[in-house]
Amino acid sequence: MATEEAGKLWGGRFKDPASPELMAISRSVHFDWRLARYDLLQTMTHTSALLDVGVISASEFDALKKLISEISSGISAGKINYQDHDEDVHSAIERIITEALPDIGTKIRAGRSRNDQIATDLRLYLRDENQEIVKLVLLLIEAILAQAVAHVDTPAPGFTHLQHAQPVTLGHELAKHAHALLRDCDRAIEIDRRIAISPLGSGALAGSNFSLNVEKLAGLLEFNNAAGNSLDAVSDRDYAVELVFNFAMIGMHLSRLAEEIILYTTTEFGFAKLHDSWSTGSSLMPQKKNPDIAELTRGKTGRLIGNLVSILTMLKALPFAYNRDLQEDKESIFDSVDQLKLTLPAMTGLITTLLFDKEKMALSANTGHAAATDVADYLVRKGVPFKEAHQLTGELVILAEAIGVDISDLEFSHFQSKSGFFEPDITELLKTTAVISARSSKLGTAPLSVSRQIQELHQQVDRIRNWTSNPLVQLP
Ligand code: ARG
Numbered sequence: 001m002a003t004e005e006a007g008k009l010w011g012g013r014f015k016d017p018a019s020p021e022l023m024a025i026s027r028s029v030h031f032d033w034r035l036a037r038y039d040l041l042q043t044m045t046h047t048s049a050l051l052d053v054g055v056i057s058a059s060e061f062d063a064l065k066k067l068i069s070e071i072s073s074g075i076s077a078g079k080i081n082y083q084d085h086d087e088d089v090h091s092a093i094e095r096i097i098t099e100a101l102p103d104i105g106t107k108i109r110a111g112r113s114r115n116d117q118i119a120t121d122l123r124l125y126l127r128d129e130n131q132e133i134v135k136l137v138l139l140l141i142e143a144i145l146a147q148a149v150a151h152v153d154t155p156a157p158g159f160t161h162l163q164h165a166q167p168v169t170l171g172h173e174l175a176k177h178a179h180a181l182l183r184d185c186d187r188a189i190e191i192d193r194r195i196a197i198s199p200l201g202s203g204a205l206a207g208s209n210f211s212l213n214v215e216k217l218a219g220l221l222e223f224n225n226a227a228g229n230s231l232d233a234v235s236d237r238d239y240a241v242e243l244v245f246n247f248a249m250i251g252m253h254l255s256r257l258a259e260e261i262i263l264y265t266t267t268e269f270g271f272a273k274l275h276d277s278w279s280t281g282s283s284l285m286p287q288k289k290n291p292d293i294a295e296l297t298r299g300k301t302g303r304l305i306g307n308l309v310s311i312l313t314m315l316k317a318l319p320f321a322y323n324r325d326l327q328e329d330k331e332s333i334f335d336s337v338d339q340l341k342l343t344l345p346a347m348t349g350l351i352t353t354l355l356f357d358k359e360k361m362a363l364s365a366n367t368g369h370a371a372a373t374d375v376a377d378y379l380v381r382k383g384v385p386f387k388e389a390h391q392l393t394g395e396l397v398i399l400a401e402a403i404g405v406d407i408s409d410l411e412f413s414h415f416q417s418k419s420g421f422f423e424p425d426i427t428e429l430l431k432t433t434a435v436i437s438a439r440s441s442k443l444g445t446a447p448l449s450v451s452r453q454i455q456e457l458h459q460q461v462d463r464i465r466n467w468t469s470n471p472l473v474q475l476p
Pocket of ligand 1: 088114118324327328
């Protein structure tokens with residue numbers, strides 16, 4: 001059989017050949033080829049059902065199984081590839097099989113359609129990539145936690161509105177990013193439940209004529225369940241939207257972390273220094289050291305969000321069941337996966353090698369009247385209503401500014417001049433370390449609390465690593 005014929009999936013009802021323009025707009029193999037090994041797995045599973053209903057024989061199935069594993073290794077080794085005349089991954093795989101085993105290759109399309117094929121391939125692919133991305137997120141979380149442990153008691157200025165608010169520990173600041181990223185991991189695990197539904201056996205839209213055992217097919221693919229409605233199964237892309245949303249969410253969290261690094265490494269902040277291997281120079285200004293990894297991560301987040309919007313917009317007016325528009329989901333999905341696979345390891349290296357300037361941070365933590373809340377709280381403990389305490393402390397801030405010092409540097413006599421409730425211990429209580437240690441509740445910034453928080457985060461990392469340790473998809 002001519003190789004182009006072997007890969008052609010339709011044409012019997014056409015008298016005239018397809019125009020080159022039609023072929024050009026239809027063609028997807030140059031991007032959906034990355035699904036090739038998933039298509040092989042799905043083909044093997046579908047063919048086992050054809051064996052069950054007697055469409056192919058046991059010896060044909062065995063021959064096909066052997067061939068599929070050879071093709072799969074050939075694809076991984078880069079020895080087997082698509083050809084320019086292939087339309088999509090499904091026709092390319094059918095062509096490759098048919099060239100090797102013509103009698104069997106021409107039978108395997110019975111009872112299935114590219115509509116249930118693509119839906120199945122995509123789910124298998126996304127289960128795999130979801131797990132891969134979670135693994136990369138875990139590595140980043142571990143890098144963040146290592147820095148948090150190293151700086152569990154390093155004082156740092158805490159901000160609201162990007163203005164000095166209250167002093168915190170740097171470990172607390174860093175660990176907050178681990179919390180956000182762990183939520184993404186948990187969401188990924190929840191989304192997997194909805195990805196792991198098998199559309200196989202849906203055929204083009206109405207279900208297969210061969211009464212395939214769809215539950216068995218789902219089990220063979222290690223999905224949790226078979227889909228309940230074939231029309232929905234071939235046109236549903238909710239799982240892809242959810243996952244691309246989670247990818248955008250991860251991107252947004254990375255971007256916020258990136259933004260902090262960009263600020264911290266400016267001359268103005270000077271809180272951290274970038275490692276040579278993880279920063280870039282300028283072609284013109286010899287002194288420059290730029291946080292390009294953080295900036296690209298922030299920039300790529302726009303793409304990740306754009307990919308989500310692109311898929312949702314593509315889906316919004318689609319009548320059920322399959323429509324060719326659905327082919328347009330692929331490049332957005334693949335791009336989100338690819339961008340995260342670039343940004344996550346780069347950010348992990350950036351964080352691991354970031355050198356914090358402890359003295360500069362501690363000095364900064366002690367400015368901006370960041371201990372003012374503690375002055376007000378001191379008065380509250382002496383029985384002063386908070387409203388009044390707030391007012392009195394505000395007046396102390398004005399006094400400090402008039403003298404040109406921080407509120408924590410005022411002398412006892414200054415405090416006394418505003419309220420008789422102040423005692424000499426006030427000046428000690430306003431030292432940064434005292435202010436930080438006082439916030440010792442479970443979620444607070446005190447070093448002991450942060451230590452415990454980090455321990456708990458490590459336990460969560462272990463739990464999620466457990467989920468990533470068994471592959472969800474067994475490729476042939
Ligand atoms: N390339 C298509 C997609 O990505 C596969 C399904 C094509 N189905 C069809 N009837 N033309 O959605």
